[in-house]
Amino acid sequence: MDTNVVRKLQRIVGKGNVRTNKEMLITHGFDGTLPEYLPEAVVFATTTEQVARIMEVAQAHGIPVTPRGAATNLSGGTLPVAGGIVLSLTKMNQILAIDTDNLYCHVEAGVVNQDLQDALAGTGYYFPPDPASMKVCTIGGNIAECAGGPRCLKLGVTRDYILGLEVVWPDGRVSTLGGESAGDQDLDLIRLLVGSEGMLGIITKAWLRLKPLPEAKRTMLAVFDQVEDASQTVSDIIAKGIIPLTLEFMDTLLINCAEDYAHIGLPRDAGAILIIEVDGYEGELDRQVETIRQMCRDNRARDFQLARSEEEVNELWTARRVVIGAVARKKPAYSLQDVTVPRSNFPKIAKTVLEVGEKYDLDVGILAHAGDGNLHPLVLFDARNQEEVKLVEKAEADICKAALALGGTLSGEHGIGILKKPFLKWQLSPKAMELVIEIKKTIDPNNILNPGKMVEVS
């Protein structure tokens, strides 16, 4: 990078916060996906003003900027594909206010999701969006990708918890949208920004909605021999008018990977398991548990357990959260997809995913937030094996096409980034594509902010 530019950046954030050494460039050139790129500089901002001035410098010199939180995203959203500056928000990690009387908190974008949860522990309130990466991921990243997690069917997604945003636009202008309470009724720029993958603006602060903790919760584990039976149970529970807090699905491949790591006694020979939770007032939960138990029985569940302690609940959830990492024991690489279908089509897509695995003779597993029809098919492979890589690409394409054919969408929570960019035209009509590109060009005419993601703008 031009030393003149480096100096300008140093003057904004201080010398220590502009790094150009190889180690920094490499560690900030990859994310939760496989590809790697090399930026020209990694810049750490500590204030909104700094972010704004960095964008001004970037504009003046035509340097691409890739905003970055913890970079746990699974679509390549934080890869600096065009080089340039990686702008890290991780040092903007202050929780500015927690106001439980008024049901909101005010945070900087670099606050780690778990840190916010911890700060709220004991207050009687919580921030529901809990993506599996919550121990590491940042609120800014959660907003940019509209992160989901296992509780979305009942509690919604990140978008549903945004009261206000502070954003730095690509030209360095700063806006405050919304605030600590309520919302305007004109064009919804907040909802446009949520899930915009760091392409329209850099989120620097957010006002987030808090929820009071429910009185009680019940956690259940249901074990099935057949994937179809587990899938059908999902539909049946919802058809009964129950809105479970979570309804997580794991098939045999993943059960075994999770058990290899966590050793909690998950049934290795099961076809699929469901982790089911309901929450609410204490008095209303027993009947729901019974209804769910009945639904499981009706669908040939071979075992049904109600967790009896906090410990048992935590064990189950640890197993669930580590499962993606745990697959590394089987094969060194995995393809993780994020297709979502209308829930009634969940059994069909689950079946298709496994058939695709058989077709290409690949190890395939399914992890799903079954209640919202959001699947994470995992295809395991060795990235050094070029043959396998080609087959994996075919498998991914087949799965995406199958999901779309069932009225689904390419991504329920991970975003398009670069991984799903080639498939986008299968889902978006030409008009929709045109609008996406025009919106991007309108807000970022010089294509400075996170270029190369989602669509080709040129």
Next chain:
Amino acid sequence: MERRIPLEQSKIKASLAEIVGEENVLSEEGAILVCPISNEEIGRILQRADQDGFQVAVIGGGSTGNRTTPHHVKISLTRMNKILELDRDNMVAVVQAGMITADFQEELLAQGLYFPPDPLSRRKSTLGANVATRAYGPTIMSHGETVDFLLGLTAVLPDGKIFSPGGKNYKDVTAFDLNRIFGGSHGRLGIITQLIFRLLPKPEVFRTLVLNLPTMKEAAEIAAILTSQGIIPGKLEVLDGTILSQLENRRPQKMSSQGVVLIEVEGYQESIDHQVDLIQTALGGQGKALEEIAPDEAGELWQAREELAWFMYHPHGQMYSFAIKPTLLPATVEIIKEAGQAMGQPLGLVIHGTAGRLHPICFAPMDEDKLQVLTQDLTDKITELGGRPLKTQLNLENHEEKELITSLLKVFDPKGILAG
């Protein structure tokens, strides 16, 4: 961008009649009103507008008054008012945008399904308009606003193309949110014709509770206490005597005081009493005044206050919207009361939920200067307290994001065919 109608009204009427049939083109207050029945008809109307150089404005149920000017052609979706699909397996409804909100809600309840967002205007307002104006009601805290239930839609774009972003998927982050960007678009991005809403199962039990307080400030305090205790009932609304008195002899006896708190709890049979107890406990001494309304009376109570929607958007009055933290509601109520006194004209007040959105309403027609003073007074004092005025329309005068919004509108409507 002002577009004059270069053709005579009669010629425009004739060309519209070719599209929708003569009986569906009407004259209303000097403007042309056209009532299409399909996306294709609307597409052709918009293409006609481009060719002949007139502007088009979509109108809803007319509950917020009609802001279009006579030289626009008004499109009403009154003939596109049906539920197209009720998908119980996926808990979604596909419904035409011209359906009246209350009709939709009642049809669903009859089938054991629940669509909570309930603006005061629900008996007149259309679903499409509720999305376009980001409408909400007393379920705002417990369930959210209309757009929170939106999964997808169909809109006819200004170039006549039929556009259907989103779908039935509960989670969808593919590309930008081209679906929810129509929320708050006030008819300027396209004409919404169909909506895909997620639904909830109908709660087993509903119970209505009412509190009559001697002053509006005390009523606001009740609301703030409940919020700060983490109690968020299904519906919560605070209404003051001034606005309730507008109902005259239709004012329910059970809403007789100067400050009325209206609550509805919803849920399971086993826990409904518990919910009421929690409210009672939170309110301490004032909990004694909590009155439960018999189920057959409850419906009437909620319905009676829907007439207030007319007053909120009264053509001769002025309605304000402010956002403020719930704990500051009582102090804000004081400010509003004093502002009214200074004007010599009490202001009505409606507070939906404790989302902190409140609507002071001035009923008496006032001259411009007095209105300016009132507006400035309220805005200054509430802002000083920590609140802020809310934008309820897509009005770009003095808007901080004027340039950005103008350019986004241009992306969808480069020729300026749609009027707000």
